[in-house]
Amino acid sequence: xxxxQGRFIDNIGRVYGLYTGGFIVFIILxxxxxxxxxxxxxxxxxxxxxxxxxxxxxxxxxxxxxVDAYYVAGRQVPAVYNGMATAADWMSGASFxxxxxxxxxxxxxxxxxxxxxxxxxxxxxxxxxPYLRKFGCYTVPDFIGTRYGGNFxxxxxxxxxxxxxxxxxxxxxxxxxxxxxxxxxxxxxxxVWFGLLGILLCSMLGGMRAVTWTQVAQYxxxxxxxxxxxIWMSNVQGFGIIPHFSYGGAVERIAELEAEYGLAKxxxxxxxxxxxxxxxxxxxxxxxxxKFVTLAICMMAGTASLPHILMRYFTTPSVRSARxxxxxxxxxxxxxxxxxxxxxxxTKLQLLDPTLPTAVIGKAFxxxxxxxxxxxxxxxxxxxxxxxxxxxxxxxxxxFMRPDIVVLATPEIAGLPYVISGLVAAGGMAAxxxxxxxxxxxxxxxxxxxxxxxxxxxxxxxxxxxIVARVLLVVIGAAAALIASLxxxxxxxxVAWAFCFACSGLFFPLVLGVWWKRANTQGAIAGxxxxxxxxxxxxxxxxxxxxxxxxxxxxxxxIVGMACSLVAQIVVTLAxxxxxxxxxxxxxxxRVPTGPSVLAAGH
Amino acid sequence: xSVENSEVVDRYWAKTRSLTILVLVLWAIFSLxxxxxxxxxxxxxxxxxxxxxxxxAQGSLIVFVLLIFFQNWRQDQIDDEFGFVEEEEG
Numbered sequence: 001x002x003x004x005q006g007r008f009i010d011n012i013g014r015v016y017g018l019y020t021g022g023f024i025v026f027i028i029l030x031x032x033x034x035x036x037x038x039x040x041x042x043x044x045x046x047x048x049x050x051x052x053x054x055x056x057x058x059x060x061x062x063x064x065x066x067v068d069a070y071y072v073a074g075r076q077v078p079a080v081y082n083g084m085a086t087a088a089d090w091m092s093g094a095s096f097x098x099x100x101x102x103x104x105x106x107x108x109x110x111x112x113x114x115x116x117x118x119x120x121x122x123x124x125x126x127x128x129x130p131y132l133r134k135f136g137c138y139t140v141p142d143f144i145g146t147r148y149g150g151n152f153x154x155x156x157x158x159x160x161x162x163x164x165x166x167x168x169x170x171x172x173x174x175x176x177x178x179x180x181x182x183x184x185x186x187x188x189x190x191x192v193w194f195g196l197l198g199i200l201l202c203s204m205l206g207g208m209r210a211v212t213w214t215q216v217a218q219y220x221x222x223x224x225x226x227x228x229x230x231i232w233m234s235n236v237q238g239f240g241i242i243p244h245f246s247y248g249g250a251v252e253r254i255a256e257l258e259a260e261y262g263l264a265k266x267x268x269x270x271x272x273x274x275x276x277x278x279x280x281x282x283x284x285x286x287x288x289x290x291k292f293v294t295l296a297i298c299m300m301a302g303t304a305s306l307p308h309i310l311m312r313y314f315t316t317p318s319v320r321s322a323r324x325x326x327x328x329x330x331x332x333x334x335x336x337x338x339x340x341x342x343x344x345x346x347t348k349l350q351l352l353d354p355t356l357p358t359a360v361i362g363k364a365f366x367x368x369x370x371x372x373x374x375x376x377x378x379x380x381x382x383x384x385x386x387x388x389x390x391x392x393x394x395x396x397x398x399x400f401m402r403p404d405i406v407v408l409a410t411p412e413i414a415g416l417p418y419v420i421s422g423l424v425a426a427g428g429m430a431a432x433x434x435x436x437x438x439x440x441x442x443x444x445x446x447x448x449x450x451x452x453x454x455x456x457x458x459x460x461x462x463x464x465x466x467i468v469a470r471v472l473l474v475v476i477g478a479a480a481a482l483i484a485s486l487x488x489x490x491x492x493x494x495v496a497w498a499f500c501f502a503c504s505g506l507f508f509p510l511v512l513g514v515w516w517k518r519a520n521t522q523g524a525i526a527g528x529x530x531x532x533x534x535x536x537x538x539x540x541x542x543x544x545x546x547x548x549x550x551x552x553x554x555x556x557x558x559i560v561g562m563a564c565s566l567v568a569q570i571v572v573t574l575a576x577x578x579x580x581x582x583x584x585x586x587x588x589x590x591r592v593p594t595g596p597s598v599l600a601a602g603h
Numbered sequence: 604x605s606v607e608n609s610e611v612v613d614r615y616w617a618k619t620r621s622l623t624i625l626v627l628v629l630w631a632i633f634s635l636x637x638x639x640x641x642x643x644x645x646x647x648x649x650x651x652x653x654x655x656x657x658x659x660a661q662g663s664l665i666v667f668v669l670l671i672f673f674q675n676w677r678q679d680q681i682d683d684e685f686g687f688v689e690e691e692e693g
Contacts, residue, residue, distance in 0.1 A: 108641065111659045118664045119634035125671045126623045126630075130678075244661065248651030281656045283642035293635050300634065320679065320688075327671040334668050341660035588609070591616055594687045 009076060016081075019054075020220050026050060027224075031419045040418040044183040047422035048429055051221055052198045055214045055433065062206035062213050067462050070207030070469065071138040071445060073315040077212055082321075083328025085212045086312040088219035090117075090329070091336055092168070093175025093432030094495040096222060099337075101406035103344035105274060108283040112295035114337050119296065120303025121330040125323060128304055129313040131514040131590050133322035136597025137314060139442070140307040140506070141450040146599060147513045147590075148524040149583065151455045156528040160505030161307045161446050163532075165439045166480060168306075168498035172436035173199075173477075173484040176429060182380070182408070183425040189485045195433065196481040203437045204470050207445075211437045212315060218430035219332065225427020226336050226407075230343045233414045237349075237356065243342050250349045254280045257352045261361065261396040267388040272381060273400035280348065291551050295496075298558035302499025305506040308435075308442035319593040347410050351399070358413060360385070361396050368394050373412035377405060440480070444473040496555040497539070504535030504561020508569050516573075517587045523573025530568035535561020615685045622681065626674045633663040633670075 008015065030043050068074050077085070095117065102110040137143045140161060145154030176195025181188040202214040234243030239250060258279055266275045283289065303309065312329075316322045350358040360368045365387045368374055377383035384400040387393075401409075408428065411420040448469035453460055460468070509527045512519040539557040542548050552559055578584075586598055637644070641655030649657050682688055 108659075112638070115634055115638055115659055115663055118667050119630060122626065122630040122634075122667055122670055125674060126626050245650060248648075248653070248657070251652060251656055281645065281653060283645070283655060289639040289642070292638050292641075296634055296638065320682070323675045323678065327668075327675055330668050330671055334664050338661045338664050588612055591619070592612055592687055593682055 009078070012078065012081060016216060016220065019217060023221060023224070027419065027423060030422060031417065034417055034419050040421070041185060043418055043422045044425055045185075047426040048180065048183045051426045051430060052201075052433075055198065055217060055430075056201035058214045058217055059202040059204075059206055059210040062210035064206050064209055065463070065466060067465065069209045070466055071314075071449065072311075073207075073209040073212045075315055076317055077315040077325075079316060079321045079324035080328050081216050082212070082312060082316055082325035083332050084219040085215035086309065086325065086329035087332035087336075088215040088222060088430070088434035089211075089312055089438035090309060090333055090435070091222065091431050092435035092495060093172050093179075093428060095336065095340075096226065096428050096431035097175055097179075097407050098404050098495075099407075100340045100343040100347070100410075101403035103341050104348055104406045105276060105278060105403045107278045107280050108288065109278070109291060109295075111341065112292045113299060114340060115292075116296040116299025117303060118330060118334055118337050120300035121326060121333070123300055123304040124309065124313075125326040125330075127511050127514070128310060129326050130319045130323050130593070132310055132510075133313050133316060134319050134590050134593060134597060136599040138311075138449050138599075139446045140310050140510070141446050142454075142599065143513065144506075144509060144524065144528075145450060145454060147583070147586065148509075148519075148521040149579075150521050153521055153525050153528070154450055154454060156525055156532075157506065157509070158446050158450050160501065160528060160532050162443055164306065164498045164501035164505070165308060165443045166476070167494055167501060168308075169436050169439040169443070169476075169480045170484045171494035171498070172432045172439065173481050174494075175432035176436065177484060178404070179408075179425055179428045179432065183422070183429070192481050192485045195429075195436075196477050198429075199433050199436045199440065200474060200477055202433065203441050204473055207466075207469065208311075208315060208441060211441055212312075215434045215437065218434040221430040222427040222434075223332070223335055225423045225430070226339060226343075229411045229414070229416060229420050229424060230339055230346065232416055232420065233346055233350075233410065234342075236414065236416075237346065239346065243346060244338060247342050247345055250345050251281055253353065254345065254348055255282070257349075261352070264397045266397045266400065268386075270384045270386065270400045273384050273402050275397045275400055276348075277397075280345065287551055291556075294552060294556045294559050298496070298500050298503060298556050298562075301503035301507045301562060302558060305502040305510060306499065307446065307502070307506075308438040311442055311445070312438070343407065343410065347406060347413060350413055352396070358415060360394055360399060363394055365392050365394055373409060376412070377401075377409055383409075436480075440473055440477050443476050444469055447472050447476075493555065497557075500535060500539070500556070500558030500561065501532070503558045504565060505532035507531075507562055508565045512569060514587070514590060517584050518573060518578055519569070520573050520576055520579045520583075522576040523569045523571075526572035527565045527569030531561045531565025534564040611685060615681065615687065618681050619678065622674065622677055626670060629666070629670055633658075633666045637663060 034043055064070055132143055135143055141154050141157035144157035173192055173195055177188050177192035180191035180194050203211045240246035263277050265277055313322045316325050350356055352361050353359055354362050368385055382402040382405045385394055386398055388398050408424055411424055452468050453465050505528050509524045535557050538560045539554055542554045589598055637658050641659055644655035645653040647654040
């Protein structure tokens with residue numbers, strides 16, 4: 001316990017330095033074990049089990065019974081570490097596992113996720129984080145409820161928050177289940193509950209404080225796990241020591257190979273897996289550009305409205321450090337996101353380029369079937385190589401793969417030792433767990449603080465509040481795991497929905513709350529309800545086969561929601577009286593970094 | 604905020620707002636306009652990459668990082684100018 005009190009903050013650099021060193025020693029140890037003939041399965045299990053044990057230990061050491069520590073980590077997290085924690089919070093199983101696969105299969109269109117998930121931080125920094133930090137709230141609905149006044153506004157914000165975050169957390173628990181199932185060799189449905197157990201160990205005892213310090217640890221694991229295979233692979237292939245600045249040639253080469261092979265549809269589709277049909281880098285302009293930009297806008301506005309991200313900036317000591325930590329967050333996130341296209345490009349080249357020993361396209365069918373990694377992934381139904389035209393060779397449209405496995409399979413494709421695959425599994429687990437932690441906490445805190453304490457029982461004492469918060473955490477986690485085990489949607493799709501829900505309902509009420517003094521309660525309620533309802537209705541319509549309106553499909557329904565939200569909020573605000581003097585003063589106080597926060601500590 | 608310094612607050616806010624608008628304009632150029640024209644930019648080459656691809660895979664991202672650090676540096680200057688510097692509590 002002494003480790004995590006005041007002294008911990010002073011020694012934080014040393015603690016995480018030791019931790020990073022320890023993790024590297026662990027990787028080397030695993031490499032030695034592999035050389036000594038320990039089986040790949042054992043190494044995978046050790047990687048996942050060891051890292052989860054560490055997170056659980058940090059979670060236990062950070063346990064607390066103080067409200068301020070539970071909700072906002074005592075508001076003493078230094079900017080750089082908050083940046084790392086936010087980066088881990090932010091980079092979900094989807095970013096880690098699915099993003100590079102998305103670029104691999106979707107080319108230009110999917111790069112919108114990369115631009116959107118980084119550019120969103122410019123909005124967070126300029127429109128939201130410093131002002132919400134100044135406000136002194138514990139949760140996002142706390143801001144809405146106090147700025148606009150009234151329990152109904154608060155309640156609307158809670159509903160949007162819960163729907164968006166719950167959609168998101170289900171995808172994350174799905175990802176933990178997928179990875180745990182593959183690394184520990186347990187059925188997916190058991191893997192889901194195993195993942196949930198790890199997540200709860202990190203967050204239940206210490207709330208935001210525990211989640212913060214485990215997320216820092218998880219960031220370190222996930223970034224090492226993402227960068228090492230790409231850099232290693234690049235060195236093996238001669239694309240430079242650091243591939244990020246020199247893989248341009250690979251982009252050109254892929255374009256040549258695509259022209260040579262032809263991007264044809266499969267003769268016979270195989271369920272659950274896909275062949276490459278979209279060119280790697282060939283934006284067509286027009287509709288292509290429109291789809292890119294609308295997706296990017298949804299992701300950026302969603303970033304700036306997702307409560308589990310915004311609440312991370314409530315943990316810093318000051319407004320200035322809140323801003324600084326947004327900058328560091330984006331820097332740490334950037335490290336992964338500018339690697340993802342490199343990974344997608346280099347992996348694709350390895351599979352396609354006949355001059356490389358790893359190529360599968362154009363090889364004899366039997367030869368490819370004999371590869372161990374092809375057999376491994378084929379046996380779990382995530383890959384298929386079928387000689388559909390019967391010529392005995394593998395064509396580009398005969399190589400089927402599930403987009404989600406690109407990152408996980410890359411070390412095997414490149415022929416790297418198994419220790420790297422174990423590392424990647426641990427990294428994917430860290431990414432999914434850290435995001436799930438943050439989301440579960442955002443939901444449980446909104447329900448316990450805003451719904452239970454602020455609306456239902458304002459007289460509840462601290463101990464009761466914190467017990468309610470923890471019970472809710474377990475209940476919501478269990479509900480999410482239950483839904484995840486049904487596997488209703490893919491990982492990336494569900495994530496995009498979460499962003500669209502969040503930006504439909506919350507983006508304009510939050511922005512205008514700070515930037516438009518005239519914004520009043522009625523307008524905000526209208527903005528939240530109209531945005532959220534039209535967005536959801538549009539999603540329902542498109543998802544059930546309705547023709548998308550000007551290309552706005554189910555990944556982009558946030559555009560419809562946001563537009564309606566903005567119009568509704570402005571019209572209703574102007575039709576109703578301006579907010580009172582006191583509210584306007586509150587907005588003034590929010591805009592200035594100095595002075596007491598609007599909401600007192602322990603409120 | 605007391606009434607007498609509300610004029611200072613207004614000037615402070617005007618400066619903060621101009622900075623924010625500048626940042627958002629740059630943001631829109633790099634997140635929306637350049638990706639829109641990625642196809643056309645691909646005919647040019649940068650560091651061996653097709654320029655359009657480079658911008659959406661790296662260039663815009665680098666600009667976002669620099670943009671936030673720039674904004675914070677400038678905002679700190681404005682805060683200092685008006686004396687709105689907080690005591691670090693932690």
